[in-house]
Amino acid sequence: MRTNLFYFTGTGNSLKLARELATELSGAKVISIAKAIKEEIDTSPEWIGLVFPVYAFNAPVIVKDFISKLDNIRDKYIFAVANCAKIAGDVLGEVETGLKKKGAKLSAGFIVKMPGNYTVLYGAIPDEKQEKVFTEARKKIKQIAEIVKNKNKEPLSRPKLPLRGASLLIRHFFGREKIYREDKKFVSTDKCISCGTCVKVCPVDNVSLSKEKRPVWHHRCQQCFACFQWCPQEAIECGRSTIGRRRYHHPDITCLDIIKSH
Ligand SMILES: Cc1cc2nc3c(=O)[nH]c(=O)nc-3n(C[C@H](O)[C@H](O)[C@H](O)COP(=O)(O)O)c2cc1C
Missing domain, CATH: 3.30.70.20 (Alpha-Beta Plaits)
Structure with a gap:
């Protein structure tokens, strides 16, 4: 299956997930968003995946910019894998809105838990705990791959209203x-x-x-x-x-x- 998996990463979690997913989806190409955004973006494959971290209940600015640059994606199977330490907020809703503006749909969206890297609030968790998180993430990636392979449409898991509101407020005040x-x-x-x-x-x-x-x-x-x-x-x-x-x-x-x- 022809898939372009676009990732953005700071500390490697998203790259690792993208690589694991690419192994499951044989033939998927793993492409850096930071690189691709500077060039002509190849949206020719039928499957397009976005793998990125959650920042303050939202998507990184560069990921939003990248989505706004995607063309010819109306009939594509587009899926998102957002990863975070604990709480993803309404990041998938935000990606869905971005894609809608391009006349496209988010066919499936997933949240995967990975070790946190926001050292302003906490230090890295111990190695044994990290291993447990990685094991769970690997399982989740396998499940995601099955859904994606079959082009299943997944209802987006959106948070309850207070958390949606919090995501929106942060988006508003942290432009x-x-x-x-x-x-x-x-x-x-x-x-x-x-x-x-x-x-x-x-x-x-x-x-x-x-x-x-x-x-x-x-x-x-x-x-x-x-x-x-x-x-x-x-x-x-x-x-x-x-x-x-x-x-x-x-x-x-x-x-x-x-x-x-x-
Ligand atoms: C600025 C910043 C904000 C973050 N905000 C959240 C958040 O709102 N919720 C959460 O669960 N994790 C949050 N995290 C943790 C990351 O989403 C998580 O560690 C992610 O897996 C890092 O991916 P990467 O290694 O690909 O950069 C934040 C990290 C940073 C650096």
């Missing part, structure tokens, strides 16, 4: 510009060895090195936390709450995988 500028909370500490990993892993070229060879953020941040999580020295903090907290990235995904994603 694109506000999210882009959230990077002003990132700082590099004296642990920085000027290796430039933060520059290389950023999916939207938002980080450069200053004359003093320290990272500078340019206010077009997606909030993916790649710069923060992949820093080999743990020399980036986001406010004070991240100090001393365990970092996270998916154990099967390498820094090079992330660099190659854009």
